[in-house]
Amino acid sequence: MDKQNFLLRNFSVAMGVVHKLLYRVTNAKLYLCIGIVLCTMTMGFTTYFLRHGLDSNYNRVIKSEGFQGKRSFDIENELFAEAELMSKSSLSTATVVGKVFAPPTVRTKNYMDKIIYNRVGKCGSRSMLSLITRLSSRNNFLFYASPVSNRTRVPLPESIKEVQVINNLPSPSIYSRHIHYLDLFKYGISGVVYINMIRDPIERFSSQYHFLRYGDGIKAQGRRYEPWEGGDKDMDINDCILKNHQLCTAGRLFYVVPYFCGQDFLCHRPSKESLYRAKVHVMENYLVVGYLEDFTGMLQVLEKLLPQFFTGSLKLWKDISADTMINTSTLKKQKINETAYAVLRERMEIEYDFYNFVKTRFRIIKKQMEIFDDDEAL
Structure with a gap:
């Protein structure tokens, strides 16, 4: 001693x-x-x-x-x-x-090896799908695009089945479906990365309004799953807005926020609570959420954040963008006049709050990664 x-x-x-x-x-x-x-x-x-x-x-x-x-x-x-x-x-x-x-954080072989892209309708999702499909063979990863496209809200039993699909995918892989945010942690799943992309709310609504009626360059016919009533199919979008038709009211305009809010009942209706939850999920559970108006900026960010999947995406997009944009462009789009635009802007206040939040956050991410637009680099 x-x-x-x-x-x-x-x-x-x-x-x-x-x-x-x-x-x-x-x-x-x-x-x-x-x-x-x-x-x-x-x-x-x-x-x-x-x-x-x-x-x-x-x-x-x-x-x-x-x-x-x-x-x-x-x-x-x-x-x-x-x-x-x-x-x-x-x-x-x-x-x-x-x-x-204390031991350092260990990055296992599954580190950011599984991506969920719960794509939002008419926000460049089919352009992104076309791009990811090509990248999957070039960069050697699995791309799983769910065959289900018209069920964004799912009951608990179906949620469990979908989580099992995601969990059983091999690494590396990207899973994609039109589906509102699933809280995977609640089901015991971790290590999965969410990404997504949105769009100016009125532009997105106009694109969907006409797409459901007339289709696009790939398929020149509407995609509505139920028969149209009366003259609803050929209704001018300005008349729909100004006459307060049910297809252009607040409930139908609340579209993007639920994709990030989730499956809970409070996410089905526009409210401060649903908006708040959507923002929290973006900050805590999404690696990045871009916006269609800066599609190339989104690809630049993805190349840096997820090189295993998106290396070469920017060059590839330059090669295929012309054909892709022709094929996915909505047909017979009518311009929204100033009066109807002002009415719609007011009805979509929560959607624009969220859109501006995502834009600000994405610009901060770009700046942190030293990705600048041409005018910003001068």
């Missing part, structure tokens, strides 16, 4: 004996005063002995490891370098020269 430990143990025993003697003192004030003094002395002596004991051990390490004559800063650097080297082995905790270092 070394000298410091011997003195510390005997000092502690002595303090215990004195404490028992003082317990017999009947004068409470005197007992309190003496007790405070003894406590102070105990803490002081304990700190002194512990410090000298650790310093002695540290000095022995310095001598035994050949660190004599070196500055303390250099010694600490060497110790941490050795700890980092040991942490790369299979050890869960590395003990280096008397100091314990």
